Structure formats: C-alpha cells, structure tokens
Amino acid sequence: MKKVVVIGGGTGNFAVLSGLRNYHVDLSAIVSMADDGGSTGVLRDELGVLPPGDVRQCLVALSDSSRLMRSLMNYRFENGGLGGHSFGNLLLSALEKVTGSFEKAVEEAGRILSIKGKVIPVTTNPVRLKMVLSNQKILEGEKEVHLSEEIHKGYKSIFLEPFPDVNKRAIDEIMNADVIILGPGGLYTSLIPNLLVEGISKALRDTQAKKIYIANLINKRGQTPLFKVSDYLREIQRYIGKDIFDFLIVNEGKPPQELIKAYALEGDLVHNNLTGARIVSADLLSSGLKEIQKSDRLQRNLIRHDPQKLAQELMKIVNSL
Amino acid sequence: MKKVVVIGGGTGNFAVLSGLRNYHVDLSAIVSMADDGGSTGVLRDELGVLPPGDVRQCLVALSDSSRLMRSLMNYRFENGGLGGHSFGNLLLSALEKVTGSFEKAVEEAGRILSIKGKVIPVTTNPVRLKMVLSNQKILEGEKEVHLSEEIHKGYKSIFLEPFPDVNKRAIDEIMNADVIILGPGGLYTSLIPNLLVEGISKALRDTQAKKIYIANLINKRGQTPLFKVSDYLREIQRYIGKDIFDFLIVNEGKPPQELIKAYALEGDLVHNNLTGARIVSADLLSSGLKEIQKSDRLQRNLIRHDPQKLAQELMKIVNSL
Numbered sequence: 001m002k003k004v005v006v007i008g009g010g011t012g013n014f015a016v017l018s019g020l021r022n023y024h025v026d027l028s029a030i031v032s033m034a035d036d037g038g039s040t041g042v043l044r045d046e047l048g049v050l051p052p053g054d055v056r057q058c059l060v061a062l063s064d065s066s067r068l069m070r071s072l073m074n075y076r077f078e079n080g081g082l083g084g085h086s087f088g089n090l091l092l093s094a095l096e097k098v099t100g101s102f103e104k105a106v107e108e109a110g111r112i113l114s115i116k117g118k119v120i121p122v123t124t125n126p127v128r129l130k131m132v133l134s135n136q137k138i139l140e141g142e143k144e145v146h147l148s149e150e151i152h153k154g155y156k157s158i159f160l161e162p163f164p165d166v167n168k169r170a171i172d173e174i175m176n177a178d179v180i181i182l183g184p185g186g187l188y189t190s191l192i193p194n195l196l197v198e199g200i201s202k203a204l205r206d207t208q209a210k211k212i213y214i215a216n217l218i219n220k221r222g223q224t225p226l227f228k229v230s231d232y233l234r235e236i237q238r239y240i241g242k243d244i245f246d247f248l249i250v251n252e253g254k255p256p257q258e259l260i261k262a263y264a265l266e267g268d269l270v271h272n273n274l275t276g277a278r279i280v281s282a283d284l285l286s287s288g289l290k291e292i293q294k295s296d297r298l299q300r301n302l303i304r305h306d307p308q309k310l311a312q313e314l315m316k317i318v319n320s321l
Numbered sequence: 322m323k324k325v326v327v328i329g330g331g332t333g334n335f336a337v338l339s340g341l342r343n344y345h346v347d348l349s350a351i352v353s354m355a356d357d358g359g360s361t362g363v364l365r366d367e368l369g370v371l372p373p374g375d376v377r378q379c380l381v382a383l384s385d386s387s388r389l390m391r392s393l394m395n396y397r398f399e400n401g402g403l404g405g406h407s408f409g410n411l412l413l414s415a416l417e418k419v420t421g422s423f424e425k426a427v428e429e430a431g432r433i434l435s436i437k438g439k440v441i442p443v444t445t446n447p448v449r450l451k452m453v454l455s456n457q458k459i460l461e462g463e464k465e466v467h468l469s470e471e472i473h474k475g476y477k478s479i480f481l482e483p484f485p486d487v488n489k490r491a492i493d494e495i496m497n498a499d500v501i502i503l504g505p506g507g508l509y510t511s512l513i514p515n516l517l518v519e520g521i522s523k524a525l526r527d528t529q530a531k532k533i534y535i536a537n538l539i540n541k542r543g544q545t546p547l548f549k550v551s552d553y554l555r556e557i558q559r560y561i562g563k564d565i566f567d568f569l570i571v572n573e574g575k576p577p578q579e580l581i582k583a584y585a586l587e588g589d590l591v592h593n594n595l596t597g598a599r600i601v602s603a604d605l606l607s608s609g610l611k612e613i614q615k616s617d618r619l620q621r622n623l624i625r626h627d628p629q630k631l632a633q634e635l636m637k638i639v640n641s642l
Contacts, residue, residue, distance in 0.1 A: 046401030080367030
C-alpha cells in the first residue's frame, strides 16, 4: 500500500483527504498548528489548549463513521456561552484536558471517529503566526494574517512565535512517504506555517517521495492577487529552498460566469502559466452544492475542488509509481 | 436473562447501574427529566434542549468503554463561556440538535459509549418540576426544590408543568420487567418526578415484576429530616397509590463518627423501623473515596452506597426468582 502524506490545514486538506479516503492508500495528514480564529481562538485563549479546528477537519475527512458522527463533529452551537463552538473542537479540547496531551487527544478522537489514516500536528508547541509587512505593520496571529488585504504590497518576514520544536512523527512521515501532497490551501495561513517549523523543509528536500503541488482555484484578494501557478511555486520555494515538485495539479475547468462574479470580492481565478510534463491539468471543479459541509469556511467556498475528481488525478500518479 | 428496570435519576441511579452492569442481566434505566440545575439548567435555557445531566450519569454507569471515555463524559470545562459544562452534557445536547430528537441523541450517545442496556427518558416533553408549599410559597424548578429547606414543614402539591406525555417505551419496560428497582435518590427531585408522569404509577401497580425499594442513606436536611424507611414508603405510596414493594433494601453499616459529624449540615442518617421477610438488611456503605466520580454531586457524597455491595444484594433477589 502506497504511503501518501498530505500537508496543509483547513479546507484544502479536507478536499484532498476526503477524496483519497476511498482509495487503498496509507494516508497521513500533517496539520499546521497556527490557527487562532473563531471557535479555535476562543478555546486557545480561554482554556489554554492547542488549536483543534484544522485537526478536526482532517479527522472528519478521514472518518469512516456514520454521516451523523461527521455532522456532529462539525455541528456549531448557536447560542449562549457555547455560541460559535463546533462540537468537534470541544471534543478535542476536553480530550486534551483529560489525557494531558494534544497528541493523545487527536489519537483518541481518531478512534472515536474510526478514522482511516493518521492526523499529525506539525508541532505540539503553542505557536502564533506573525507577519511583518513592508509598511512595518505587524500582523499578530493567523486570524489577522487571514484577514489582511495588505500582504500583496509586500512583507518582510513571516514566522512562528515562540520558535517551535517539530513533531518528530511529522518528519518520519515525510521521510517514509511514497507521495507527498502540498495544497490546496491558504498560502500564508495553511501551507507556509507548516514550512516554518524547523526540519520540515529539509525533510521535504531530502525525502525520496514524489511531491505533488495542488494549485488553489482562487487567488485571495489583497494577498495573492493575479497570482499564477508559477507565483505560488516561487513563494513556496522561498521556504523549502528549492523547487521540489514532481507534479503540479492545476484546474482547467471553467466555473459559471455568475460564480466568478459572486467571487469578485474574494479574489480572482488562479491561471496556470506553466507547461511541461509535470503539469497535470484537469477539470477539478465541484459542480454542485449538495455536499457542502456544515463548517463555516467550507460553506463559503462555492468554487471548490471536487474531492472525487482531485482523488482520481492523484491516484493516477500514485498508481504510476 | 432477567430484565431489570431501574427508576430514578442522578447519583442514586449511578450506584445501582454501575454495580449491576457487571452481572448478566438485561438492564434499563428510566430517568426523570425534571433536572434544571447547573450545566443542565444553562443548556436548557440557552439551547432549548432537554436536560442531559441525569441521562449522562446513567450512560456513564452503563458504559463498557474505556476509563478515559468515562472520564471524558464527566469532564467539566473550567473557564470562559464553557465553564461548568460537563462534556457529556454537551455531547447529548449537540446530538439532540443534529438528530432533532432527544431520544435519538440518547441512543447515539449509548452507541458511542458502548453501553450495556438502555437509558429511557420518562418523558420527552420539556417539563419543569413545581412544588407548592403549605406556606403558599411556590418552588419553581427542580433546582429550587433541591435547595429548599422548608419542605419538611409541609407541602400542598408537587407536579410537572406542562403536564407531560409519558414515553411509551418506559411503560413497556415496566410491564415487561422481571425486577423493578426504585431508589436510592432524592425523594422529591429524582424519585417522585418519575411518578408524576401519567401512566408510570399505574404501570407500577399493574406489572408482574418484583419491586425493590432501596432506602437512602442520608435524610436531606429541611426536606426529610428524621425520616425512617416507613416515612419514605408512605410518601412514595401517595403517588403510586399502594405499597407495591416486595423487597426493601436497607443499610445496616455504620459510617465512622467523623463522617456523620461532617454530614450534620447535610442531614441525618436514615434508620430502618420496619421488620418482616421483605426487609433485606446489609452493610451497603462504600468504604473509601477511591472511586469517587468526577461529577460535582458524587464528589460531595462521602457517605455513599457501594455499587458492588448493592449489586450483590440485588442479584441475590434476581437469582432467587
């Protein structure tokens, strides 16, 4: 069974993992731990736990349990002191308190949800993402980075604070992988935060695994406007140190004009400007709304990757190895 | 396999169920639905759900899952908007929201916790317990009844509002039981609220099952001061309509003098003033604190029934049938 490692955090991971779950592969998800918005941010502040949100999404994506259990994990309380919290976040936070360890909590939640594969936090230190912009402004926390519309004007640095220890299991996964998948996902909020943990970039350079980059569908307004696939590669390369990718998966499907219009406020479509044997171009768009998850973020993204189409392209590569 | 039905709510049920779980019997717990204090009260008010607290305790008592899962269910968040909520209560409330039904929520939680037996809410209507005292004062809600120290001066009536429909499954359980166990538990807050649901008392009079009453260890200050076993029976008989009990299980163990002193503020020891073949008298006291549950209520009760001793006496009766 081929070992496939997916690196990211959030919605992008969800699409890749939930598509690949149906195939005969040994799946691992390495998850960024910089999230501090929404329910996750409140739990970090009030309970002092590690951020559960992105891990929850990966667990649900890999879960083999009933549809009900998966809905339960994404269920958000609406009122009172619980308002805004997703149940899965509370499960992970309570498990962290009861077991005394976030990693044990993730493991136990994985058992409750009968997950296929593993979910591995890239670090288990409590880190915050920080970004210093060219105009001297400092963005404190992933939430501020996520909301910023000034990043495209230039930034000086992006880093995690305090400087974290890497989770050694993440390094092992990368070194033992047959295939590593990076993306899709927020460039500054989901992908790069993984690369900022010491040891990850080196492992990505050193591993014998085939590396696949999946390009985003939409550029984020104020952050990566008019970025082409080459621009994403260039940014990622700054952190990994070289162009490691054996395959680049890009979308060639065209969303309906109304959707593009509706998205104008969020950002423009990512276009591919590269050619060559490593480019895998296919229609990867989700056609309907029928499978929208009950998570805020996913509900918003109507131009989305179709997990099945994505998995088909990925499995063609995996099976060719 | 003998069918044993336990009627009550709260801590008393917990002791009986967790003791009987280890024996080869078909167990059901019928649970009062009048709780409105603490975490349960906040969830009722803020989310409009049915009261999860007593059901949670029964589920944990019947759970065959790991110690960790049981600790998780009783884990209470300490800070912020979640402060005071036990995780199990949140699980039941989220499941009620996701499934649209409290009964389905209880069933699903039972599956997650691998329970042995069934937990059945006596009604699935949102009811409040009310009590009109002889001095005209009205106690609104189980919490006010629980805290009152005037009940011993006399009360005019106790009722549920709005008048609830009985859960037909509770009637079926009673009619098909081999053994029915009432108590131990708060007389006005756990036992009688079950008897106030139409149909329960009639079923208890009509069923062919052997009925066992387990006397409390401690009289509740301001509610049942100096009550003897006969006083409890008399009060219960007012609601059932006749003395139905084939067996009365009473404690003959003596708690250490320091504990009795420490309890002086809570209430006095219950003494047995009855004789006859139906009296089963045994040392039923828990000897240590080692198995104290992480639930507020249980932690307070240091003079408690030992689940194993209780189960041994109960099983002698069950096996003699």
